[in-house]
Amino acid sequence: MLVIKDLQASIEEKQILKGVNLTVKPGEVHAIMGPNGSGKSTLSAVLTGNPAYTVTGGSVEFYGKDLLALSPEDRAHEGLFLSFQYPVEIPGVSMVNFMRTALNEKRKYFGQEPLSAADFLKLMREKRSIVQLDNKLASRAVNEGFSGGEKKRNEIFQMAMLEPRLSILDETDSGLDIDALRIVANGVNTLKSKDNATIVITHYQRLLDYIKPDFVHVLYKGRIVMSAGPELALELEEKGYDWIKEQVDAHQ
C-alpha cells in the first residue's frame, strides 16, 4: 500500500530525512525506532503533508497514487491517519462538531451524503467505547483540558471514527501510565485488520509488548539503517542505540 523511495526532506533549510526507503503492505505492523533527533517525527509529518516541511527528493506511493502531490486533507481521505505526539487543543470546538465535520468531508470526497445526526451520534457512541471515552469527554472541546492519557485515547477514538487504511502512531506511548497504555494499545489492536496497516513510532519496547510489530526499523541520521523482525526491538531495549550508531558512523 505504501512505497517510500529515497525520501528526503528538510525544515528551515535543515536536511532531516536523507533518503528513507520503506514498503508497507496491508495487514502489517511496522515499528520505527531510533534515538532522539533521528527524523522519526519528521517522517510522519512529511507523509501527512505538514506544510512546515519541504520535500527535497524521493517519492511516496500510496495505493498507486503519488501521495506527495495530494493535499493533507486528501491524504486523510485516502486513508492516512496520524495519531499526533502532541494533539493540539481547539478551544470552543466540540469533539462532536469536529468529528462530524471531518467524517462528512471524507464522505463528500467519496461522493456520499453526509451522515444524519442520529447515525453520527450512534457511530460515535460505538467507537467511543473502544478506548473507553465517556460521553462527557466527547462533548468537550477538542483536547481542551484533556489529560495526557485522555488526549492519546482521543486520538485513537478519532482513528476508529475515520477507519484509516494506514495509521501512524507517533510516540503514542509518551506520557501514558500503564493503564492508559493498555487501553490505547487494546484500541489499536481492536481496529487492526488484514486490510489496514500501522506504523508505530516509538522510543521504547514497552508499547511493542502490547502492539506486536511484524517489522522493526531503526532510523538514524535521516535513514533507515537497520530492519529486522520483532526481536530487534528487544535487542535495542537491552543494548541501546550506541552499537548501531558506531556501526553507521564507522561507514561514513
Add this chain to the structure above:
Amino acid sequence: MKENEKPEKGNQIIEEAAQAEYKYGFVTDIDTEVIPKGLDEDVVRRISALKGEPDWLLEFRLKAYRHWLTLKAPTWGHVHVPEIDFQDISYYAAPRQKKPGEGPKEIDPELKKTFDKLGIPLEEQLRLSGMAVDAVMDSVSVKTTYRERLAELGVIFCSMSEAVKDYPDLVRKYLGKVVPYTDNFYAALNSAVFSDGSFVYIPKGVRCPMELSTYFRINAAQTGQFERTLIVADDDAYVSYLEGCTAPMRDENQLHAAIVEIIVEDRAEVKYSTVQNWYPGDKDGKGGIYNLVTKRGLCRGDHSKLSWTQVETGSAITWKYPSCVLKGDHSVGEFYSVALTNNWQEADTGTKMIHLGKNSTSTIVSKGISAGHSQNSYRGMVKIAPKATGCRNFTQCDSLLLSDTSGAHTFPVIEVGNDTSVVEHEATTSKINEDQIFYCNQRGIPTEDAVGLIVNGYAKEVMSKLPMEFAVEAQKLLSVSLEGAVG
C-alpha cells in the same frame, strides 16, 4: 507539499472569495422616491412634512440640525473616515410601492421578493419560528409582521413613523432621552434627518412571547440610511430583539448613521442582538458601508438588565459602542461582541458601562478577529461613580490575528470612584495556530473550513448568547467572511 503550491492555492481562494463572498450585494429595481441631494433646514422640514409629523418633532429635528452645524466629525477613532461631503448625499429614499386596488396591508411584490431573497419572509404564515419582523428598506418601513397578535398583549411593535402617528405621547416621552441630539456628531445628524426605524413598547409585566426583529436594507444609491430605534421595557417586562442588515455591492461608500435607544424599567430585561452584515467593500477596499452608529441603553429601574450581543462582520468602517447606563441599583449590563474584519475593513467598537446605581454589575466579553489588511480595535470604558458602591465589572478582551498585515488594538479606560467596587480586566492577543490548522487538515478538514471552525470556537462564548436561529446564521456568516483570510 510542493513548495510553490501554497501561494497559488491562496490566491485562488482569495479570488473565489472576492467573487462569491457577499451574497446580499444585489440591487432591487424598484421605483424610488428620492429627495435631491444636500442638507439644509428645508430638507429637514421636507422629511418631516413627507412623514406628516407633528410640530414638536419638527422642532426636535431643527434643533438637532442647528446643533449639528456647530459640530465637527469625531477623529479619535482608530479608523480612517474620509471627509464625507454631507451635501452629496440624499437624505430620504422611499421605495414607491405599487398596490393598485389592493388593501393597504399588501406590499409590493418586488419588495417582498427582495426580502425573500434575503431570507426574511414577510408572510406571517410562512414563518416557521415565531419571530415578528419590521422590514426597513432605505428610509421607510416596508412591513411589520405580527402586529395584531402582539397588540393583544399590549406590546407595541411598529415602525417609528407609525409610532409617531399612533403613540405620539410615548414617543415624545422617550425620544432622545438616552441619546440626546447633543450627544455626538452623528447622533445630531441622525436626530435631524432620521427617516424610519422600529418602535417597541413592552407594557408592565409582559414577557414578549416572540423575538422581535428589524431588518435594515439599503437599496438606493447615493443615499444615507438614518434610522432610529426606540425600545421601552416597562416594569417587569422582557423582550429579545434582533437586528440584521445588508446592502448592495457598490463602488462608492454609503453612510449608515443610526441611533438605538433603550429604556429598561424596574426588574425589566432587554436582550438586543445584532448581526451586522453591511457590504464591507471589495477585496481592494473599494466601496462598502460606513457604519457610524450610537447605541445606548438606560437601565433606569432597580434590578433592570440590558444585554447587548453583536456579531460584526460587515461595513468598510464600523464605529459603534453599544453602551449601558446602569442607573438603577442592582442593575446589570452585558456586552458580548465578535468583530471580524477582513481585507481593508476597519472596526473601532466596544462599549461603555457607566455605573451610577449601587451594586450594579457589568460584564464585557469582546472577541476581535483580524484578517487581511484590516484594523480591529476594542474601545471600552468602565466608569463607576463615587456613590455607586458595591459595583462589579468583569472585562475580557481577546484578539485573534489571522494575518501578519492586520492589526488588533485595545483602548480600555477604567475609572473607579469608590473603594467598594471591583473591576477586573483580562486581555489576550493570539495568532491563529498553524498546528491547529494542520491538525484539522490531517483529519480531512480543508484549511478554509478549519479556519471557520477554529474562529467559531474562539467566538463561541459570544455566539452562544445569540438566539438559536440567529446563532446558526451568524456561524455561517463568520465562516463566509473569512474566505480567503488564510492563504
